[in-house]
Amino acid sequence: MGLEKKFALLEDLIKKCGGCAVVDGGFATQLEIHGAAINDPLWSAVSLIKNPELIKRVHMEYLEAGADIVVTSSYQATIPGFLSRGLSIEESESLLQKSVQLAVEARDRFWDKVSKVSGHSYNRALVAASIGSYGAYLADGSEYSGNYGENVSLDKLKDFHRRRLQVLVEAGPDLLAFETIPNKLEAQACVELLEEEKVQIPAWICFTSVDGEKAPSGESFEECLEALNKSNNIYAVGINCAPPQFIENLIRKFAKLTKKAIVVYPNSGEVWDGKAKQWLPSQCFGDDEFEMFATKWRDLGAKLIGGCCRTTPSTIKAISKDLKRR
Ligand SMILES: C[S+](C)CC[C@H](N)C(=O)O
Ligand SMILES: N[C@@H](CCS)C(=O)O
Numbered sequence: 464m465g466l467e468k469k470f471a472l473l474e475d476l477i478k479k480c481g482g483c484a485v486v487d488g489g490f491a492t493q494l495e496i497h498g499a500a501i502n503d504p505l506w507s508a509v510s511l512i513k514n515p516e517l518i519k520r521v522h523m524e525y526l527e528a529g530a531d532i533v534v535t536s537s538y539q540a541t542i543p544g545f546l547s548r549g550l551s552i553e554e555s556e557s558l559l560q561k562s563v564q565l566a567v568e569a570r571d572r573f574w575d576k577v578s579k580v581s582g583h584s585y586n587r588a589l590v591a592a593s594i595g596s597y598g599a600y601l602a603d604g605s606e607y608s609g610n611y612g613e614n615v616s617l618d619k620l621k622d623f624h625r626r627r628l629q630v631l632v633e634a635g636p637d638l639l640a641f642e643t644i645p646n647k648l649e650a651q652a653c654v655e656l657l658e659e660e661k662v663q664i665p666a667w668i669c670f671t672s673v674d675g676e677k678a679p680s681g682e683s684f685e686e687c688l689e690a691l692n693k694s695n696n697i698y699a700v701g702i703n704c705a706p707p708q709f710i711e712n713l714i715r716k717f718a719k720l721t722k723k724a725i726v727v728y729p730n731s732g733e734v735w736d737g738k739a740k741q742w743l744p745s746q747c748f749g750d751d752e753f754e755m756f757a758t759k760w761r762d763l764g765a766k767l768i769g770g771c772c773r774t775t776p777s778t779i780k781a782i783s784k785d786l787k788r789r
């Protein structure tokens with residue numbers, strides 16, 4: 464299936480959802496709720512090694528909650544990350560492949576079950592392969608600072624992303640989800656790579672923000688979106704894992720800067736301490752508030768809405784119920 468048909472699949476899903484599809488919620492968070500220990504350089508991706516069945520269970524829980532798009536477990540899964548764990552290249556690549564396979568299996572099993580039930584309100588979900596930023600791989604919280612240092616060039620970022628992207632694309636997801644991109648250079652690297660690799664799968668690129676105005680690097684979103692707006696591979700641009708109270712302003716901003724669809728899936732409002740590897744309490748929003756926010760974000764034009772870290776299936780259930788009530 465070519466790029467155009469895959470774009471159409473996504474557009475069709477959004478239409479079926481009444482104009483706004485639901486992305487799942489915090490994947491790592493739900494793993495932890497089930498007792499997974501992810502205080503690890505691989506973070507949520509450590510479960511690909513330790514407990515793949517749990518990954519499938521979490522995908523199923525988000526599908527059950529009403530997610531129209533499930534994001535795979537590959538956010539912090541990288542070949543260098545697996546190599547430094549003593550795995551071989553073949554083993555590393557097969558874990559990346561497995562991240563897509565687990566989500567596809569969960570989606571197919573869930574759809575097989577619900578599509579037989581008359582009057583159900585679900586859509587056949589799409590699988591988005593997660594591609595975390597270089598900062599996520601560094602595991603030092605730099606996806607929230609955008610500060611990669613002077614030695615990190617455009618080519619270095621492309622080299623970092625290239626093989627993982629190839630393997631994930633080959634595994635056959637419906638979509639690619641670049642997550643928590645903190646600066647313009649990495650956004651550009653991702654876009655150029657999609658073109659160089661002639662990728663035939665639609666992608667979204669999401670930035671983080673720590674001030675509600677700019678990318679973490681301090682660059683404006685106008686600068687960051689420049690390369691993305693010109694790319695035929697990019698279906699949507701937006702924000703993930705930033706606090707919910709920033710989202711309204713950011714949607715308004717993005718709406719002026721791009722014709723791409725807008726995707727938002729904020730965290731609960733807690734703040735990640737990259738050194739201590741824990742979430743610090745801050746202004747934190749619950750499911751009821753998310754439900755109210757989601758309506759507002761939809762009315763402002765967001766086409767894909769979900770949750771990120773510290774949100775759970777109950778958050779997604781609230782959002783889904785709200786957005787599909789029409
Ligand atoms: C989205 S953050 C909470 C993921 C974890 C981070 N990259 C780390 O390893 O510290
Ligand atoms: N989708 C990621 C989080 C991105 S910040 C995960 O939960 O593994």
Ligand SMILES: [Zn+2]
Binds near residue numbers: 730771772
């Ligand atoms: Zn997150």
